[in-house]
Amino acid sequence: MSHQQDIARLLQGHSFIELSARERAHSLLDAGSSRELAGPFDRQYSPWLGAQGIVAQADDGVVICKGLLDGQPAVIAAIEGGFQGGSLGEVGGAKLVSALELAATDNRQGIPTRAVILFETGGVRLQEANLGLAAIAEIHAAIVDLARYQPVIGIIAGTVGCFGGMSIAAGLCSYLIVTREARLGLNGPQVIEQEAGVAEYDSRNRPFIWSLTGGEQRRVCGLADALLDDDSVLIRQQLLDFIARGLPEQPRHRRSQHMLQRLLAMDSTSQADAASARQFFQSGAKP
Amino acid sequence: MEKLHLDYPAGAPATRRVLAGVVASGDLEVLITPAAAGLCHIVIHSAADGSAARWRAQLDRLFANGKAAAMQMEINDFAATPGVISLRLAQALEELSA
Numbered sequence: 001m002s003h004q005q006d007i008a009r010l011l012q013g014h015s016f017i018e019l020s021a022r023e024r025a026h027s028l029l030d031a032g033s034s035r036e037l038a039g040p041f042d043r044q045y046s047p048w049l050g051a052q053g054i055v056a057q058a059d060d061g062v063v064i065c066k067g068l069l070d071g072q073p074a075v076i077a078a079i080e081g082g083f084q085g086g087s088l089g090e091v092g093g094a095k096l097v098s099a100l101e102l103a104a105t106d107n108r109q110g111i112p113t114r115a116v117i118l119f120e121t122g123g124v125r126l127q128e129a130n131l132g133l134a135a136i137a138e139i140h141a142a143i144v145d146l147a148r149y150q151p152v153i154g155i156i157a158g159t160v161g162c163f164g165g166m167s168i169a170a171g172l173c174s175y176l177i178v179t180r181e182a183r184l185g186l187n188g189p190q191v192i193e194q195e196a197g198v199a200e201y202d203s204r205n206r207p208f209i210w211s212l213t214g215g216e217q218r219r220v221c222g223l224a225d226a227l228l229d230d231d232s233v234l235i236r237q238q239l240l241d242f243i244a245r246g247l248p249e250q251p252r253h254r255r256s257q258h259m260l261q262r263l264l265a266m267d268s269t270s271q272a273d274a275a276s277a278r279q280f281f282q283s284g285a286k287p
Numbered sequence: 288m289e290k291l292h293l294d295y296p297a298g299a300p301a302t303r304r305v306l307a308g309v310v311a312s313g314d315l316e317v318l319i320t321p322a323a324a325g326l327c328h329i330v331i332h333s334a335a336d337g338s339a340a341r342w343r344a345q346l347d348r349l350f351a352n353g354k355a356a357a358m359q360m361e362i363n364d365f366a367a368t369p370g371v372i373s374l375r376l377a378q379a380l381e382e383l384s385a
Contacts (some may be wrong), residue, residue: 054288055333056363058306
C-alpha cells in the first residue's frame, strides 16, 4: 500500500481507540438505543481517592450503557483507560458487577441480555486495594455465571491494554477481540522488569513488549479470538458475528489443559522471544 | 489537592446537563447542571496545588460579566494546562448552547 493510500485510509476510517469509554459504548450499541446507567450526573465518586488527595471522576471510570445489539437487549461496560489507568476500585467495580449480575438475572427471567466488556485497565486500583480485589473476584464470578446463558464478549482495543486481575476476566470471556495496539498480560511490563531484571525484560523496549504481549501475538497464541484493525465498523461487525455464533462449545477456561501441558513442557533456561513463544503455544495437542 | 468555590452573577437557568472531558493526565472533566436564575456556582477539585489564583483569573474572564447561563459547574482537574482548561470549558459551554 502506498503512502498516499495509507493516509487516505487513515482519514476515512473511524478509529475505535481514539474514542472515550462513553463514546465507545455508544458507538457499539444500535443507533439511538443507548442509555447510561449510574452515569456521571449520579455522582458516584470513589469515596477513597479524595481522602488520599487524588482527584476523583464522577463516574469512577466505568461507563455502563444499556441498549440493543442487532435488536437484542445488551449491556456494555466500558472502562475509561485515561482515568487512573483504568484501574478498578470499589464504585467502578460494583457498577461492572451489577451490570453483569443484572444481565444474568434478565436471562433467568427469559430476557436474553448479553454483555460486552471494553477492557482498558491496569487491574486493581492500588489506592482501594482490598475493595478493588474483591470487586474483580466478583466480576470473574459474574462473567462465568452469565456466560452460561449468553456469550460475554471482551474487547481490548488499546492503548492501555488489560492487566492484573482483569486479564483473568478477559480470559473468562466467551470471545475476546483485540487490535494490534492491545496488550494482554497478568503483569504489566514494569512489574515484570522489577521482578526479573532489565536484562530479561526491558519495559522501555516497546517493540519487544508488544511482540510478546501485544494483540497480534496473543491472537496467534490462541489467547484471543479475533485480531482487527483499529476501526469502529469492523469491531462492531465482529462483535455482532460472535453474538450470532452463540456460546462456544467449550469456554476458554475449560480448555486450559492444552496450555497447562505446554507450560509444564517449557524449558525456561533459554530466553523466550516472540517467535519461540508462538511455536511453543501452537505445538502439541490442540484443545 | 486544591478545592475552590467560585460564585458569579448569571442569567437565565441553563437548559440542559453537559459533560465534557475525562480526569486523565493533563486533562479535566466539566459537569454542568442547571441552577436557579441569577447565579453560577463553580466547584473545582484540582490536582495542581497552588493553582487557585490561576483558576480565579481564568474563570473571571469567562464568567465575571454575568452573561453565562445559571448553572452549577463542577470541574475535576488532573493538572490540565491553562490551554487545555480553556478548550474544555469552551467545549462544555458550546454544548450547553447547542
